[in-house]
Amino acid sequence: MSGVTSINLVENALLVSIQDDVTDTEIVALQETLSNRIAKERVKGVILDISSLEIVDTFVGRVIAQLAGISRLLAAETYVVGMRPAVAVTLVELGMYLPDIRTALSLTHALSQLRRA
C-alpha cells in the first residue's frame, strides 16, 4: 500500500496528502517528485496535508524542512496543514520548531494565504 496517495494541482499549488503508513523511502521519493513538479509546473505553492500522520519524527521533520527549502529556491512556498496536537507537542519537545515552514489550520486557510501572497 502506497504511503503517498495523491498530488493534485489546486489553484496553482500542489496539494499533497501524506498517508500514515508512509515509509522513509517513500517520503524521500516524494521530495524528489515534488521538486520536479514544482519546477515543471511553475506552481506558487506546495501544501502538505499531514492530518493523517499520527507520528512525525525527526526524519520526516527534516525531509519536510528540506522540501520547504527546495521549494523556496524554486519560488514556491510550502505549507504544512493539519498537524495533530500530539504531533505538534512531540516535535516541539524534540526541539523541531520548523521555523522556515509556513503552517495553516487547513487547506482552505493555506489557499487563502497563498492568494494573498
Place this chain on the structure above:
Amino acid sequence: MPQTATANILSILETDFSGVVEEWLGTQVKEGVKRSDLFSDSESRAQNQELLKAFVKGIRVGVVNEEFSLEDDAWEDLRAVLSDVSKERVGRGVTPTEMATFVLALKAPLFKRLEAMPGVEGGKLVREVLMVTRLVDAFAIYTNEIFIGERDQIIERQRQEMLELSTPVVELWDRVLTLPLIGTLDSVRAQEVMENLLQTILERQAEVVIMDITGVGTVDTQVAQHLLRAAAAVRLMGAECIISGISPMIAQTMVQLGIDVGTVSTRSSIRAALSDALQKVGYVIKTTEAS
C-alpha cells in the same frame, strides 16, 4: 494426627467466627483506627465480617503446604472485598497507616485464641503464631498497596479538576482563543495546559491564541521556555500566538536572561492583543456615532 498450623488457625476462625470479628473490632478501637466518626458500628462490623469471611475462604483453599500468595486465584474474593472496603475507607478520609493497623489488629484475637487452644503444645504454638503473622502481614501489605493506589487515583482526579478550573481556554471571539495563565507554571502543568490548548485550537479551528501572563508571578527561564514551546506548538498547528501581559519588569527580566521570543508577537495588555487578534481574523473595530 497432628494438625498443621494452618488447620489449627482455620479451626479457630471457623468455630468462633463472630467472636473473632468482635475482638478484631475491639482491637481496632483500642488502636484508634476504627474511625467511628466516619463509619457507623454496623458499617464497621459488616466490613470486618466480609473481610474475615474472604480471608477464611482464602486460607481454606489458598494455603498449600503452608505456602501461599495473595496474587493467586484462591484469594480472589479477599482481593475483591479489599478493593471495595478500601474504596469506601479512602473515600471517607482514612489514612494508609490507619488502614494497615486496622488489618494488623486481627493478630491479637487470633493469638489469644491460639494460646487458649487445647492440645496445642507449647513449642508448636510458635508455628501457629508464625503462620498467623505471615498471613495477616501479607494481608496488611496487600491492603496498603491497594489503598495507596485508590488514594492516588482520587488525588489525580482532583488535580485534573483543579487544573481545568484554573486554566480554562476561553473562546473570546470567533476564531480567537485566550488562555489566561495564573500562578506558577511547572512542567507537568505546562504540558497539560498545552495539550488542552492545542486540542481546543483543533476543535474550534481557532486562528489566533492570546496567552495572557498577567497573572503569572515570575517569568524565569523555565517559564519562558514553557511559553515559547507552547507558542511554537500553536504555530505548528497553523494558528498564531500573541503573548500578552508583558509588563516592563518582565520585559527587562527577559532581556537580562537572554530570552529571545523569536517571531512570537508580544503585547503588554490583553486589550492590545485582542485588537491585534480581531484584525488578524478580519474584523475592523469602529466606535458607533455619538449623537
Place this chain on the structure above:
Amino acid sequence: MPDPEGTSGRAAIAEITLATSRDVVAARQAVARILKERGLSVMRITRFVTAVSEIARNAIVHGGGGQISIYLDTRKEYLRVECRDEGPGIEDVTLAMTEGYTTAGGLGRGLGGAKRLSHGFEVRSAPGKGTTVSMSVKL
C-alpha cells in the same frame, strides 16, 4: 527503569525484524496498537511511539538492520521495547545522548530526544559490539 528481571524469562509479546524502511512503520504501528489496547492517551502514545520510530530507524540506518522485542512488565505497569542491532556500535554513548539534542539537526542519532519521550531509557553499546536500546513507557 523497571527491574529487567521482571521481564526476563518472559516471552516477548511481539517481535519485529528491522531490515527495510517499511519495518520502521510496522514497529510504530505494533507498539501503537498495544498501547491503544491498554488505554493510554493519544498524547502519551504519540510521544513514546515517536521515540520508538527514531530508535528503529537508527538500527537500520546505523546498525545495518536489527530486531525489536516488546515486553510487558510482570505487574503490567510498563511496556518495554528492546531494539538490538549488530552494527558498528556507538563509541561514546554519553556524547550520543547529548549531541543534536537541542537542534534535532540530524547529525546525532536522536537518542537524547528519544530518551525525553520515554519513561525509562538505557543504551548498551560499544564499538564493534552492536547496540541495544531498552526503552519503556508507563501504562
